Amino acid sequence: MHRTVTWSLLGAALCCTSMLVVAAEKPDPLGDVAASFKARGQAGMDRLERNPMQQACSQPTSAEPPVDEANEIRSGAQKRVRPPSNGQYLGDWKAGETIAQTGKGMQYSDDPAEPNGDNCYACHQMASSEIAYGTLGPSLAQYGKLRGNSNAILEYTWSRLWDSHIYNVCSHMPRFGDAGILTEQQLKDVMAYLFDPASPVNQ
Amino acid sequence: MKMKNGLFAALAWVTLAALNVPAAAVAQDAGDDIFAQYREMFGDDNPAELIELQGEDLWSQTRGPKKASLEQCDLGLGPGKLDGAYARLPRYFADTKRVMDLETRLIHCMVTLQGFAEKDLVAKPFSGRGDQPSDLEALSAFIAGRSRGTPIEVSQAHAQERAAYERGKAFFFYRAGPHDFSCATCHSQSGKRIRLQALPNLTEAADARKAYATWPGYRISEGTVRTMEWRMGDCARQQRLPELQFGSDIAIGLITYLGVMANGEPMNAPGLKR
Amino acid sequence: MASPMRIRAKTTDGVTEVKALMSHPMETGMRKDADGKPIPAHYITEVTATHNDKLVLHAYWGPAVSQNPFLNFRFKGGAAGDTVTIKWVDNQGESQSEQTALT
Numbered sequence: 001m002h003r004t005v006t007w008s009l010l011g012a013a014l015c016c017t018s019m020l021v022v023a024a025e026k027p028d029p030l031g032d033v034a035a036s037f038k039a040r041g042q043a044g045m046d047r048l049e050r051n052p053m054q055q056a057c058s059q060p061t062s063a064e065p066p067v068d069e070a071n072e073i074r075s076g077a078q079k080r081v082r083p084p085s086n087g088q089y090l091g092d093w094k095a096g097e098t099i100a101q102t103g104k105g106m107q108y109s110d111d112p113a114e115p116n117g118d119n120c121y122a123c124h125q126m127a128s129s130e131i132a133y134g135t136l137g138p139s140l141a142q143y144g145k146l147r148g149n150s151n152a153i154l155e156y157t158w159s160r161l162w163d164s165h166i167y168n169v170c171s172h173m174p175r176f177g178d179a180g181i182l183t184e185q186q187l188k189d190v191m192a193y194l195f196d197p198a199s200p201v202n203q
Numbered sequence: 204m205k206m207k208n209g210l211f212a213a214l215a216w217v218t219l220a221a222l223n224v225p226a227a228a229v230a231q232d233a234g235d236d237i238f239a240q241y242r243e244m245f246g247d248d249n250p251a252e253l254i255e256l257q258g259e260d261l262w263s264q265t266r267g268p269k270k271a272s273l274e275q276c277d278l279g280l281g282p283g284k285l286d287g288a289y290a291r292l293p294r295y296f297a298d299t300k301r302v303m304d305l306e307t308r309l310i311h312c313m314v315t316l317q318g319f320a321e322k323d324l325v326a327k328p329f330s331g332r333g334d335q336p337s338d339l340e341a342l343s344a345f346i347a348g349r350s351r352g353t354p355i356e357v358s359q360a361h362a363q364e365r366a367a368y369e370r371g372k373a374f375f376f377y378r379a380g381p382h383d384f385s386c387a388t389c390h391s392q393s394g395k396r397i398r399l400q401a402l403p404n405l406t407e408a409a410d411a412r413k414a415y416a417t418w419p420g421y422r423i424s425e426g427t428v429r430t431m432e433w434r435m436g437d438c439a440r441q442q443r444l445p446e447l448q449f450g451s452d453i454a455i456g457l458i459t460y461l462g463v464m465a466n467g468e469p470m471n472a473p474g475l476k477r
Numbered sequence: 478m479a480s481p482m483r484i485r486a487k488t489t490d491g492v493t494e495v496k497a498l499m500s501h502p503m504e505t506g507m508r509k510d511a512d513g514k515p516i517p518a519h520y521i522t523e524v525t526a527t528h529n530d531k532l533v534l535h536a537y538w539g540p541a542v543s544q545n546p547f548l549n550f551r552f553k554g555g556a557a558g559d560t561v562t563i564k565w566v567d568n569q570g571e572s573q574s575e576q577t578a579l580t
Contacts, residue, residue: 029369030377036451043445047380054378058385060406106381106443122397134397136389174382181381250547253483253498333544335480335500426545 041108053077057170070169077163080178089154089191096193097200099186100126106181116181118190123173126193127200137173144195145202157194161187251344251421251473254336254428258345261338267317276312278305278346289350290470293459295361302367304458306432307450309342325449329433333426340428343419347472354469355416357462364459367452371460374453375405384442386457400477405461415465417474424477431458482575486561493555493579495526497548497563505540521546521565528552529559555579 039045050058053073056065064070102117104110120126123136126143147153159166162177176182182190193199262273278288279296293304299311306328313319330337336344359365378385386405389397393404403410419430429437435454439447447454480500487494499521506518518540526534533552548563555561557579564574 029366029373031370031452033374033377033453036448036453037439037445038448040446043380043440043443045445047444050377050379054383057383058376058378060372060376060387107440108446109440132398134395134399136392136395136397136402172383172388174384179381179383248496248547248549250498250545253485253496253547256483256485333502423543426543 042106042110042112043108053165053169064169073169074166077166077175077178078159081159081162081166082177082184083155083158084184084188089158089188090149090195091185091188091190091192093189093192093196093199093201095186096189096191097127099182099190100193101130115183115186118174118176118182118186120190128203129200140194140201143201144197144199149195154191154195157191158187161190249421249473249475251348251419251428251475254341254421255345255348255473257336258341258343258348261342262345267313267319269316269318271316271318273309273312273316273342275316276309278308285346285349287350287353289347289472290353290355291358293364293367293455293462294358295363302361302363302455302459304431304450304455305343305346306339306430307455309339309346310450328449329429330427332424336427340419340430340433343430344421344428344473347419347470350470350472352469352471354467355412355462355465357459357466359463367456367459368463369456370452371456371458374457375460380443382443386438386442388442405464408464408467411461411464412468415461416468416471417476419472420474420476422476428473429476431461482563482565482573484561484563484575484577486555486577486579488555488557488559488579491555492551492553493528493561494551495549495561495563497575499546499548499565499573501544501546501565501567503540503542503544503546507540517569519567519569521567523566524548524563525565526550526561526563528555528561533561 033048034045037045037048052069056069056073059065065073099115099117100120103119103122104114105116105118110116120140121130121133123134125133125135125139125141128141158177160173161182163175164171164173165175174181176190177187194201196202265272275282277283277296277298278285279291279294280286280288289305292308293302295302296308303311310321310324310328313324314321324339328337328339330340357364359368375386375390378388389395389402390405392402393407393410395402395404403414405411405414418434419428421427422429432449432454435457436447436449439445482497482499484495484497486496501521502519503521504516504519506515506520508516510516520540521538521542524534524536524538525532534550538546559579560576561579562574562576564572566572
């Protein structure tokens with residue numbers, strides 16, 4: 001009787017311990033992501049490594065990350081914004097239009113020597129004369145006309161382009177400044193496309 | 204000259220846009236209506252129909268070092284059983300002990316039955332834009348066509364099938380790369396479009412079913428038939444990621460996830476796409 | 478052109494429907510290559526289709542037709558076993574002809 005009880009207790013202890021071990025090591029459903037990819041052209045394997053924002057925003061639900069994590073992401077993003085080096089926010093709207101219309105840049109099929117586009121029209125309405133626009137993002141029609149060009153709005157728009165996550169922690173919009181997609185001059189040109197009274201966006 | 208409604212409508216919209224009619228009037232129609240009418244004008248004129256014939260030839264042709272046809276290839280329903288096979292892929296195969304989609308299973312058959320070398324087959328599985336379809340594309344069109352009308356039934360009975368689904372689902376939401384794109388960036392909201400291309404919400408059955416059921420498809424912009432493995436790889440490229448490998452765990456995982464999301468929908472492939 | 482033209486011809490209730498997928502670059506002559514040199518025009522100029530040696534379609538094409546043209550047309554008559562032949566000629570003097578049996 002004693003022996004049976006001892007063996008039962010021992011068995012139960014072993015069983016529970018192994019269950020604990022299994023619970024702690026629940027495997028990540030993703031497995032080894034890198035094993036499914038190969039570096040090509042300008043797209044290196046480092047692109048699969050996720051920064052804290054990307055990790056936090058990889059959830060299947062549309063729920064935002066916990067408040068503390070969200071605040072850390074937002075404030076970190078805000079700190080990294082680099083305003084234009086000469087204090088001038090606006091460049092050439094004609095160059096900005098080309099950038100807004102260009103969808104290429106940073107794919108392994110793209111020539112890294114060519115300037116990147118920012119593909120605004122993939123997601124946004126901009127100039128009313130352009131009907132081939134996407135609806136993933138809000139309309140930017142009449143952007144400058146509706147908002148004026150106070151320093152506050154210029155700063156806000158620049159930081160939106162730089163890193164939209166400051167304002168929307170899991171924004172779908174790429175970080176055109178923070179991720180180095182556009183150069184400072186290109187960002188100024190896109191700003192001009194948005195703000196210049198002569199720009200088609202404001203007609 | 205009598206113009207079809209679709210053309211007239213398209214011209215009307217372009218004129219309206221030039222006259223600065225408020226965006227809302229143009230917005231909804233520009234994405235879906237024009238292309239729905241365009242597709243209607245095609246009727247059943249799908250060039251893929253002729254590529255299916257090409258695939259049928261390849262299926263019964265004696266080829267490779269072993270001088271054999273693919274007619275004994277087991278796509279999950281038994282050797283040579285084609286009707287309804289595509290609707291049940293990807294699935295776990297006991298002989299290879301892994302989950303395989305149509306394309307990896309075809310490669311397997313071309314290696315084991317016909318004696319081709321795998322590395323040669325996967326080096327360039329897809330044709331270039333405007334080229335003649337590759338063997339894999341033609342065979343995929345043919346085999347998918349043999350599942351026309353069959354309800355999609357991607358199994359989750361085996362543990363590996365469930366693991367593939369979970370892997371695909373987790374990767375669907377994996378934000379990475381310089382643009383922070385995941386599949387979900389474009390495919391997790393309803394009623395949205397990129398430029399003028401409507402984006403199916405693949406996280407919901409309604410859109411997911413219609414989307415999956417029409418792949419593989421003749422893609423007009425590519426001038427040839429394109430398959431699911433091609434589609435996964437091309438999305439990854441546009442997400443600014445490194446190259447997604449043909450037949451990899453993530454590729455098959457994604458296709459499994461999307462297939463399971465589409466379960467119940469009658470297959471309607473090869474489809475016709477822009 | 479190395480790749481064969483694929484033709485399918487089916488008769489239903491006295492009407493034959495013919496579908497053909499041709500292999501041709503249909504280069505307009507307006508494009509330039511990576512070095513900026515114009516790519517020479519190369520497109521189908523004429524298509525003829527015959528049913529048992531009787532002409533049923535004669536078309537003049539030009540650079541507006543896309544790469545790898547897909548042709549679909551119908552004609553009255555035809556019975557299983559008859560022959561349909563499609564031939565094209567292009568602006569560079571090349572041609573291809575292919576035939577199929579009606580089903």
